[in-house]
Amino acid sequence: MSESELIERAQQGDKEAYIELIRIHQRTVEKFAFQCGVHSRDLADVSQEVFVKLYRFLHQFKQDRFTTWLYKVTLNATRDYYRKEQRQQAKEELLNAQRQAPSPSAEKHVLNFEEDRLLHESIQALDEKYRYPLVLFYFHELKYEEIAEVLGISLSTVKVRILRAKEKLKVALTQEGSADNG
């Protein structure tokens, strides 16, 4: 069954069709959420939120660009997660009255190679306006036009931001390399 048929069936209330849609897209959602900064232990929760939201608004969806829509919803869920996480973290830091050491890198379970982990962390350190276009371009192979639509920014802004993200990342990686060597 094609994706558009699955969407159509899901819109008519066919749960099996929706479960099939989840199976097709959950990897993309989890990867994107992780790349946007969601902790690996929270990926299941965030992607669950995404698919519950999608289900609620499924009737509003028109056949074109399901993936773009999926990315937008994931991005919003990620931002909500961020806010909650930051507020919680702030509260915990205060209540402990001392800043806690960062928790051991959870990415270890997800990324096996040290080099990958370093690059992943450098991407996480980028400002989100640079991080999101970069992630969509390099890891999801979206076109500039698609990125512009997902992020709601102009085409030229997408280009500029990817370029700057790349520059910033190169600097970070070079500094890291020299720190490791020195």
Place this chain on the structure above:
Amino acid sequence: MDDKQFDRRMALLKKSYDRMEQQLDPADVFKQIAEEEETLAIQTLDTQHKPSVKWQKRIVWLASVASVLLVGLLASLYTMKQQTSPPSEIMQDVPDKKADEEEIADYLTKKFNSKKEDIRKELKVSKDELEAFDFIKNANSTLDFYLTTNLQLRLTDKNYTKVMEKDILNNLMTPKRALEKIKTFRNLTFEHSYAVYSNYSMSVNELESFYSKLLEPYEQLLLKPGDVEYPADLEAIIEAANNQFMELKKDDDGTFYFKANPIDGEFAPAYMNELHPDILGYFEYLQTGYLLEVDDLRYTREETATSLKIMERTLLADVNANTSDYKLLQETFKNTWVALLLGTKQYPAIADDGQPNSDYLKFLQDIAAGQYGEVMKQTAATILAEFQQSNSSATLSQLAPYDIWTILLQTREETAGYINDSDFTVVDLDTSSIEQIKGIYEQYKKNDDEAVLNQLHPLNIALLYLYAVSIGDESVQNALLAPDAEVDESKLQTIESLDVFSQLGEYDGVNRMVAARVAASEQHKYGRQFLIKFSQQEGGYYRITGIID
């Protein structure tokens, strides 16, 4: 690192990402959907069809029957499970688990009780009085929750005991303890300040009421003028309340009460300055409460508007607009502003002769001048202008809380753009960009071809407009303005060179905006920046709709 090396590392990372294990079980999605729908159904039942007492009795009866059946079912499932599980597993597991659980429960309860006793002494209350406080009851339920429900989880997560302990003990909080946490920090972020506020707000209002009630027997004594020596009991009450930043006050009816003011009150600690200033609106609301009574204001008009100004800053700054604290503040803000502008019994807008009151007009002028914040400035100016023209105001007669909320939302976006530099894509204004804009100007001037302007990006439209101002070309300025544009030209028109500006920043939110940053050496004359607002016209191109200095 060259582009090739970079791309290769990114490709390798992509491969690693692609190998990630999937974590979501699709069945959980439908479980959540079903749970949400059930909650929604219950809420709908509660709000729309409140059943009669007779029906409630039937529902209770049905629920009892259902619960008996459910318990029966669970019991049979449990027995079945026991029968199918290997007996050795039960023998080995249960005693160890139980011993561990008892030990940890004992440890947590002791710690909890010891902190509770410290709080009792701090508040100078009896054990019964302490246990009657809602914030203590909440803390007790947190302890119960962990001890009865979640203790077994400890065995699967080493950090769980720590998290549990923290959560349980942190619920035991007094206003003093909440604010004292600030001592260990400097210049708190908004998020940290919010955490302080939420801990502080846990108990402050309840303790204010408690100590105020204790004053009742001493009312006559407190009313006596001059230096009166108070009995030790009263002294102890006052001391305990002062210790929580509360001041002894008297209302218009001559009733004494306590009110906490940790921000600028008599007992305000110096470290409160470390809080982020944007948080103060929440503290203001805790202190003032709802600003409206049934038919009037609770404070004077000026005091009310000043409180709203403090709340406005928080409403504009807090990005987390879906908390109940935020919603409460927002309700207060919009309803109170509507009451202030429409006029109240004590402060009517319109006099008996149908003319606007002179003190009301003066109040409008103060709002329009920005004395009470940014959000209502424009609305007050419009109402004032309408009154001056025709002694009536259409804006005022149609004003509703929703309008105030819309203005607040709009200002939120603009302010976010204004104050948060990271929202702008900034470019330096160098010789080459000035030369480029001169080229565009010349090209347009050849035959006033609008197509040249229509293809320009907001950033270049802004620069072209500023260039036209600097050389005094009004026709180009007008060509770049939308028909209903509002431009405050007083300062802008004195600019004679683009050297005044150092950078242009573009904000691409819902409302397009360009900030023209003034060079440091010129800021004493022109201020920090001009904000140029845009709207997209029907043909898809941009025009300037407003300039704010």
